[in-house]
Each structure stands twice: as structure tokens, then as C-alpha cells.
Amino acid sequence: MFSRRRFAAGCVALIAAPTARARGAGETDSFALVGSLEQGGWALGQVPVGTSSLRVDDRLIPFAADGRFPVGFDRDAARGARLEAVLPDGRSVRADLAIMPRQWNLSRLNRLPKYPVPSAEFAARRPAELAQIASAREKQTAAQGWRQPFRWPAIGRISTLFGAQRIYSGEPGAYHSGIDLALPTGTPVHAPADGVVILAAEAPFMLEGNLLMLDHGMGLSSAFLHLSRIDVRTGDAVSQGQLIGAVGATGRATGPHLHWGLMWRGARIDPLLVAGSMPRL
Numbered sequence: 001m002f003s004r005r006r007f008a009a010g011c012v013a014l015i016a017a018p019t020a021r022a023r024g025a026g027e028t029d030s031f032a033l034v035g036s037l038e039q040g041g042w043a044l045g046q047v048p049v050g051t052s053s054l055r056v057d058d059r060l061i062p063f064a065a066d067g068r069f070p071v072g073f074d075r076d077a078a079r080g081a082r083l084e085a086v087l088p089d090g091r092s093v094r095a096d097l098a099i100m101p102r103q104w105n106l107s108r109l110n111r112l113p114k115y116p117v118p119s120a121e122f123a124a125r126r127p128a129e130l131a132q133i134a135s136a137r138e139k140q141t142a143a144q145g146w147r148q149p150f151r152w153p154a155i156g157r158i159s160t161l162f163g164a165q166r167i168y169s170g171e172p173g174a175y176h177s178g179i180d181l182a183l184p185t186g187t188p189v190h191a192p193a194d195g196v197v198i199l200a201a202e203a204p205f206m207l208e209g210n211l212l213m214l215d216h217g218m219g220l221s222s223a224f225l226h227l228s229r230i231d232v233r234t235g236d237a238v239s240q241g242q243l244i245g246a247v248g249a250t251g252r253a254t255g256p257h258l259h260w261g262l263m264w265r266g267a268r269i270d271p272l273l274v275a276g277s278m279p280r281l
């Protein structure tokens with residue numbers, strides 16, 4: 001037996017934030033969720049009281065002692081997602097989420113891109129760089145930034161949106177996995193939320209340049225690319241708003257900009273849906 005609840009797509013606030021008020025009668029036995037139910041979106045949830053395990057689309061997901069958890073929906077997420085809590089008496093509580101598909105900024109080009117021939121240096125260095133990124137993503141920290149309203153790491157003109165993609169003669173290229181802010185080299189970059197540094201590149205990576213990655217806890221992490229300078233070291237705990245580095249054009253970049261990517265357990269999240277619209281310049 002299970003109880004089931006449906007959540008409509010795209011809603012920004014589905015149920016008042018669980019921490020904002022006491023739960024009403026009848027609510028204890030169901031999920032509460034606040035966020036953006038759309039591709040690239042994310043939400044903060046609260047498990048039903050007494051939940052012993054939580055699954056998102058059949059994947060076991062940890063939740064905090066107070067029952068809260070973040071959940072993200074990949075850029076290419078399916079139209080539905082399912083939350084399932086198992087209670088100590090064996091009952092399960094399910095919530096079916098409708099995930100709104102989005103229109104991405106696609107540019108169609110009639111020619112294949114002229115990929116530069118990978119250099120011997122690229123071939124030699126890239127595997128170790130990818131291994132560093134992969135091992136950083138595996139780090140789980142006790143950071144609590146996932147609970148906070150995120151701030152923009154820098155304020156500037158958005159030059160490339162999350163999810164943008166080029167189609168070359170019908171062949172889709174990789175989509176843009178973060179958001180780009182056009183800013184001069186040296187512009188300070190601040191932590192968008194509390195976190196722990198899981199990667200601070202000691203030398204520029206071939207593509208990402210000076211790469212800084214923060215874990216915000218519960219599977220949510222940020223990556224900042226192309227930095228001219230990194231001001232923190234791997235293992236450092238950083239607070240929201242703390243200076244962590246500066247904008248640059250290191251790695252593969254046509255000009256100085258900040259690329260900010262967000263990921264939740266492998267799902268690519270749109271920073272615009274987490275940090276909100278860019279404040280007026």
C-alpha cells in the first residue's frame with residue numbers, strides 16, 4: 001500500500017517551505033517540495049515524517065536529519081520523476097513529479113566544426129585532468145550550502161545561457177553545461193553558497209583553465225572555469241559571499257568570462273533557476 005501525490009510541472013512554489021511553518025494535519029504523511037519542476041531545475045524537499053529511506057527514480061538518495069533534501073532535474077530530464085519514501089512499517093509514500101520540458105537555444109550550422117587537431121600535450125595531460133574532476137565529484141562533504149538561497153558568484157551580462165547547443169549539419173554538439181558571464185579579467189568571484197573546495201586546479205586545465213569546484217553538500221556542486229586566479233585550496237570550507245578567485249580566460253576561452261556550472265548527482269542544473277534572475281547591472 002502506498003499513498004501517492006502528484007505535483008504539476010513548472011510550479012515554483014508547490015507547498016509552503018516546510019521550515020516556514022508547522023506542518024498541517026495530513027501533511028506529515030506526504031512529501032513537501034519547493035522549487036522548479038522543469039528541465040535544468042531543482043527543488044528542496046522534505047520527506048514524510050519517519051521516512052527510513054528515500055529514492056528518486058529508483059536511486060537511493062540521502063536526506064538530512066531534519067528530513068530535508070535537494071533534488072535536481074537534468075537538462076535532458078524525462079517528463080516525469082518519482083520520489084518514493086519507505087516508512088518503518090514498510091509502507092511507501094510516492095510523489096509523481098511532472099517535469100516541464102524546455103526550449104533550448106539551438107543554433108543550426110551547415111558545416112561541421114573545424115576541431116583543432118588534439119595536440120600531443122592535450123593527449124598526454126587530459127586523462128589526468130578528467131580523473132581529477134571525476135574524483136572531485138565523488139567527494140561528499142558535510143557542507144550545508146544546499147539549504148541556502150544561492151547568490152550569483154559575480155554580477156554581469158549573461159553571454160551564453162545554460163543548455164545552449166549547436167547542431168552541425170544535423171549532428172548535435174555538446175550543450176552548454178553552465179552559464180557564462182562576460183566580465184573583465186580580475187573581476188572577483190564569490191562563493192554562491194557555503195561549500196567545501198573539492199578541486200582547486202594547481203595549473204590550468206587544457207579546456208577548463210584554472211578550475212575551482214565547490215561541494216555544497218547533499219550531492220550539489222559548483223564549478224567555476226577559466227579563472228585567472230584561485231584564492232582557496234582543496235579542503236577549505238568557504239562561506240557564502242567569500243572571495244574564492246577572479247575571472248579570467250584560461251583554458252579554452254575566446255575571451256575573459258566566468259563559466260559557472262551546477263550539478264546534482266550527475267544532473268546538470270541551470271544556475272539561473274538556482275540563483276534567480278541577474279540583478280540589474
Ligand SMILES: [Zn+2]
Nearest residue numbers: 178179180259
Ligand atoms: Zn561556458
